[in-house]
Amino acid sequence: MPIDELYFDADVMIISLVSDDGILGDETMLKEAPFKDEIFTLDEVMEIKKYYRIKKMVVTHIDEIWGKSYGYYNELEKKLDNIFFAYDGMEIIV
Structure with missing residues (x-):
């Protein structure tokens, strides 16, 4: 986990590239992927959200x-x- 005082109590954090279960679409385990x-x-x-109280x-x-699918993430x-x-065209008010 990244450690940075700047993250504590942030109103919003934008974080990229997530796998909800650690398994890629081709059934490869995320821990085995070269970009883990x-x-x-x-x-x-x-x-991260809990630790930094974001x-x-x-x-x-x-x-x-x-x-x-995005529908899956929408339900999640x-x-x-x-x-x-996030989705294309999403606006975030800070």
């Missing part, structure tokens, strides 16, 4: 590589505490 250190699982996003998280670059978003999945 550049992306976060949903559990890691929730951990009010709202916006997850960008969700993609079909994860094998999930309803179960999460102020974690939102």
Whole structure:
């Protein structure tokens, strides 16, 4: 997890490239992917949010590589505490 005092109590954090379950669309495990250190699982996003007491998280670059549709993420978003999945044209008011 990145450690930076600047993150504490942020109103919004925008974080990119997330896999909600650690499994890529082709059934490859995320931990085996060469780019693992550049992306976060949903559990890691929730951990970062809690650790830094961030009010709202916006997850960008969700993609079909994860094998999930935007509709899937839209339903998942309803179960999460102020974690939102970005979409083209989304506006964020800070």
